[in-house]
Structure formats: structure tokens, C-alpha cells
Amino acid sequence: MIVLDGVGMTYRAASGEVEALRSISFRVEGGELVALVGPSGCGKSTLLRIIAGLRPATTGRVAVDGRAVGGPIPAVGMVFQAPVLLKWRRVVENVLLAAELAGLDPGQFRARAHEFLRLVGLGDFADKLPRELSGGMQQRAALCRALLLDPPLLLMDEPFGALDAMTRDELNLELLRVWGEGSRTRKTIVFVTHSIPEAVFLADRVVVLTPRPGRVAAIVPVPLPRPRTVETRASPDFGALALQIHQRLAGAA
Amino acid sequence: MTVGALRRYVPSLALFGALLLIWQVVPPLLRIREYLLPGPIAVVRAALNFSIPWHAHIWITTLEILGGFALAGLGGVALGVAIAWSETTARALVPFLVVVNTLPKVAVAPLFLLWLGYGVVPNVLIAALIGFFPVVINTAVGLTQIDEELLDLGRVFGAPKWKVFVKIRLPNALPYVLSALKITATAAVVGAIVGEFVASQAGLGMVIVTAQTNLNTPVAFAALGWISIIGLTLYGAVGLATRWWAPWADTT
Numbered sequence: 334m335i336v337l338d339g340v341g342m343t344y345r346a347a348s349g350e351v352e353a354l355r356s357i358s359f360r361v362e363g364g365e366l367v368a369l370v371g372p373s374g375c376g377k378s379t380l381l382r383i384i385a386g387l388r389p390a391t392t393g394r395v396a397v398d399g400r401a402v403g404g405p406i407p408a409v410g411m412v413f414q415a416p417v418l419l420k421w422r423r424v425v426e427n428v429l430l431a432a433e434l435a436g437l438d439p440g441q442f443r444a445r446a447h448e449f450l451r452l453v454g455l456g457d458f459a460d461k462l463p464r465e466l467s468g469g470m471q472q473r474a475a476l477c478r479a480l481l482l483d484p485p486l487l488l489m490d491e492p493f494g495a496l497d498a499m500t501r502d503e504l505n506l507e508l509l510r511v512w513g514e515g516s517r518t519r520k521t522i523v524f525v526t527h528s529i530p531e532a533v534f535l536a537d538r539v540v541v542l543t544p545r546p547g548r549v550a551a552i553v554p555v556p557l558p559r560p561r562t563v564e565t566r567a568s569p570d571f572g573a574l575a576l577q578i579h580q581r582l583a584g585a586a
Numbered sequence: 587m588t589v590g591a592l593r594r595y596v597p598s599l600a601l602f603g604a605l606l607l608i609w610q611v612v613p614p615l616l617r618i619r620e621y622l623l624p625g626p627i628a629v630v631r632a633a634l635n636f637s638i639p640w641h642a643h644i645w646i647t648t649l650e651i652l653g654g655f656a657l658a659g660l661g662g663v664a665l666g667v668a669i670a671w672s673e674t675t676a677r678a679l680v681p682f683l684v685v686v687n688t689l690p691k692v693a694v695a696p697l698f699l700l701w702l703g704y705g706v707v708p709n710v711l712i713a714a715l716i717g718f719f720p721v722v723i724n725t726a727v728g729l730t731q732i733d734e735e736l737l738d739l740g741r742v743f744g745a746p747k748w749k750v751f752v753k754i755r756l757p758n759a760l761p762y763v764l765s766a767l768k769i770t771a772t773a774a775v776v777g778a779i780v781g782e783f784v785a786s787q788a789g790l791g792m793v794i795v796t797a798q799t800n801l802n803t804p805v806a807f808a809a810l811g812w813i814s815i816i817g818l819t820l821y822g823a824v825g826l827a828t829r830w831w832a833p834w835a836d837t838t
Contacts, residue, residue, distance in 0.1 A: 387738050405741045413735040420834045421757050433753060434743035462834060482743075 335361040335384060335486075335521070339393035341546075342379055352546040353379050356393065359540055359552060363485075364519040366512065368532035370578060371542030377525045378490050380547065384523060385409055385488050397486065410479030410520075412492040416471035418463040424474050425450060425459040431481040442481055449477040453507055469500035473507070480511065487512075487522045494526065505534055506563075514560040529582070533574045534561060541578055543585040550585035553578055624804040633808035638793070640812065646789040648816055650706055650778035654713020655820065658770045662718040663763060666725020670755070676726075687719045691777070695784045709781030709789070716780075717773035724766035728759025761835030764828040771824050775817040 342354040353376040428446040429439040453473040698708035740750040782791025797806035
């Protein structure tokens with residue numbers, strides 16, 4: 334469970350102090366998938382890094398599983414907008430990087446790395462170099478790297494934002510499958526996106542942020558049934574929710 | 587090598603052949619004396635005239651070039667790592683290195699001679715001095731041009747600094763270092779020859795100086811030819827090493 338309590342963030346830029354986030358409070362329950370939506374520059378990526386303990390908040394408190402965040406938190410998987418794979422390593426070695434950086438024996442994770450790669454359709458590409466893969470495939474590999482150590486918390490920063498619409502829809506479905514929709518051992522996921530349909534399709538709740546300084550404009554529950562499928566996007570409820578979030582965003586601007 | 591690959595070299599080979607032909611035929615027609623511009627046949631004859639101890643000169647010059655190259659490579663990487671390691675080391679080293687690099691290194695050659703006497707060692711040092719700077723810069727750049735997110739990843743997994751250095755920064759720097767070494771390969775040749783010009787008892791640079799004094803121009807040209815073969819071989823070796831060790835890098 335993640336608790337944010339009055340989180341604010343001000344940073345120093347050449348033009349003076351910039352307030353990026355202002356008194357953000359919400360919580361993410363264990364096993365919940367929460368999407369953060371907001372216009373670009375609203376500080377949603379910064380907020381994700383504050384949760385991960387990669388950047389300090391200027392004001393307020395963040396706690397993950399009851400412990401205050403003071404530095405990089407353990408047992409978290411991160412996926413960024415760019416796949417950031419090491420271009421000199423084969424795909425499976427890139428996935429195993431997670432174990433190596435964490436100081437674990439990568440040999441013990443090799444079987445699991447291959448299993449994850451098969452799960453996302455990269456079974457035949459384990460021994461390729463990243464440049465031999467398409468953007469969508471590279472991002473799948475990055476997802477496998479984030480999942481390798483089976484972290485209970487996954488932080489995703491516009492992970493599919495750079496992909497074409499079809500690949501993005503495909504990867505949304507894959508993410509939900511990997512997440513274990515319907516199972517009891519779901520991971521907690523915080524998913525930053527600027528796509529409203531993506532947020533609605535994935536999330537249990539959508540946190541809508543205002544333009545800078547980012548504040549919580551609304552928290553919209555998404556009661557669409559799971560598992561969500563291709564048909565979900567065509568349902569009237571889906572459209573209504575998307576419209577509601579759109580209006581919140583417009584109202585906040 | 588396939589026929590297709592050979593065909594790629596046809597234009598440059600044809601141009602080379604044409605230039606050789608012009609060089610052989612035209613100067614005599616213009617009554618240019620051989621001591622001013624010897625033809626290619628005279629040059630090749632001089633290069634293969636083994637009453638001149640070519641192998642000894644080639645050996646000495648090659649030794650100086652390789653020594654200078656290796657020293658520039660190792661020293662350059664070490665300094666580059668030091669610069670990239672922390673703000674403090676960078677602030678301490680960079681101004682110093684800039685001063686050293688702006689010195690006309692050729693002018694330092696007589697000093698090395700004064701300090702170290704005749705022989706291979708001062709020429710190795712000059713070769714290294716001329717060639718090391720690009721390696722420093724490229725190493726430092728290669729070590730620091732890392733996606734911010736990769737570094738975040740290191741922190742997320744709690745990796746210590748040395749581990750991020752070994753697993754991410756160093757391999758990232760490899761193509762940068764190798765491309766700097768191409769420049770160093772050519773610079774080391776210049777350095778070794780300059781050193782031999784200033785003072786030496788052997789080496790291809792000395793052959794050129796001696797041949798010039800004796801107006802034995804074909805021998806000077808022949809020495810130039812041998813130098814160029816050494817330089818091309820070293821350059822080619824670095825190119826091969828790049829393809830071997832850093833196949834992910836863009837080839838240039």
C-alpha cells in the first residue's frame with residue numbers, strides 16, 4: 334500500500350523556483366492498478382520518482398507498506414517511456430541485468446527470464462541484440478526486466494507512450510495478463526500516462542492531475558469488469574468514463 | 587572477400603593506378619630531376635633495396651609508434667575514468683589537461699631528448715603525448731553519456747557505484763574509446779617521426795632526415811612509404827578491433 338500525504342515538490346531552475354507538485358494526497362491499495370493522468374509537464378513522472386524514492390519530495394510524506402520513503406525503495410520494478418536496454422547485451426542478458434544490479438546470482442534467474450520472454454512473445458528473440466527488435470518488442474523486454482525479481486510494486490512511467498496505437502493496445506492487454514488479472518497475487522501498479530483511454534482500460538482508479546503545479550483534480554473509480562478485453566473499449570461505460578475524465582482534465586486546465 | 591566487395595574498391599584502385607602512371611610519366615617530360623621528385627619505380631626500388639637496413643628502421647619506428655599508442659591508450663583511459671568518476675577529480679584534472687594539450691607538443695620534443703637522451707623512450711613519450719588527449723575526452727564522454735533512466739535503474743536495484751560503472755558505464759564508453767584510438771593511431775605515427783627528426787640514431791624518421799641531407803630523395807620517399815604502411819596497419823587494426831569488440835556501435 335502506498336500513502337501520499339500532502340506531497341509537494343519545488344525545484345530550482347535557471348528562471349527561479351518552479352513548483353512542480355502541490356499537496357498531493359491519495360493512497361494506492363495493495364494489488365491495485367492506479368493510473369496517473371495529466372497534461373504533459375504536470376509532474377506526474379516526478380511524482381512516480383518520488384514514490385520510488387529516486388527524488389525527494391519538498392513537502393509532505395510518502396510511505397510504502399507502512400515505511401516512510403527516504404531513499405530508493407527496495408522491491409520495486411520500474412518501466413520508463415524508453416526501453417533503456419543496454420545495446421551491447423543480448424535481450425535475455427538485459428532482462429538478467431535486474432538480478433546483477435541487485436547483487437543476485439543471474440544464473441538462478443535465467444530460466445525465469447526465458448519464461449517471461451516467452452510470456453510476452455519474445456521467446457525466439459532472447460539471443461538477439463536490442464537493435465534487432467522493434468520498439469514494441471524492446472519495451473516488452475524492459476517489462477520482463479522489471480518483473481524478473483517479482484517485485485510486489487511496479488512503477489510505470491508512460492511505458493507505451495512512444496509506441497503506435499496498435500502496439501500500445503496489444504501491450505495493454507499483455508500487461509493485464511502479466512499482472513494476473515483475476516488472480517489473488519496481483520502486483521500493485523502505478524501507471525503514468527497521458528492517454529485517457531489507456532488509463533481507463535487498465536486502471537482500477539484514475540488519479541487526474543492538473544497542469545503545473547500538479548494537484549489532484551479528481552480520483553475516478555473505474556468499475557469496468559475484469560478481465561478486460563478488446564470489447565471493453567467498445568462498451569458505453571468505457572466511453573462514459575473516458576468522457577468524465579476528459580471533462581475533469583478540461584475543467585482543471 | 588566476395589567479388590562484390592572487391593568491386594567496391596575498383597574506383598579507388600583505378601584512381602590510384604592513374605595517379606601512379608601520371609607520377610611516373612609526367613615529371614621526366616617536364617624535366618624535373620629525380621632528386622626533386624623521383625618516380626614510383628625508383629621509390630619502390632629504394633624501398634626494396636636491402637643494403638639499407640630497412641627492417642631495423644621499421645622495427646624501431648614501429649616500436650615507438652606502438653609504445654606511444656599503448657601509453658596514450660592506457661593513460662588516456664585512466665585519466666578519462668578519473669574525470670568521469672567525480673566532480674572533484676574532474677575539476678582538479680581538466681584545466682591541467684587543457685594546458686598540456688594546448689602546448690605545441692612538437693616543441694617539447696627537444697626537452698625529452700635533454701632529459702632522456704637518445705633512443706626509443708623519448709620518442710615513445712612524444713608519440714603518447716600527441717595522441718592521448720582524444721582518448722581522455724572520449725573516455726570521459728562515453729562514461730557519462732548514459733540515459734538518466736539507466737542510472738535510476740541502478741539506484742532502484744540498489745547497485746553500488748562500482749557495479750554501475752563496470753556493467754553500464756564502461757561498456758558504454760568502449761565505442762567512444764575505440765573511435766578515439768583511431769585518431770591516436772595516426773597521432774602516434776606523427777609523434778614517433780617528429781621525435782626521430784629531432785634526434786635519433788635509427789628509425790624511418792632518421793632515414794628521411796639523412797636522405798634529405800644527401801639529396802637521396804628516392805630513399806626519403808621509400809621511408810615515407812614504409813611509415814604509411816605502418817600507420818595504415820595500425821589504423822586498420824583499430825577498425826577491426828571496433829568491429830570485434832563493439833559490434834553494436836555505428837561503424838564509421
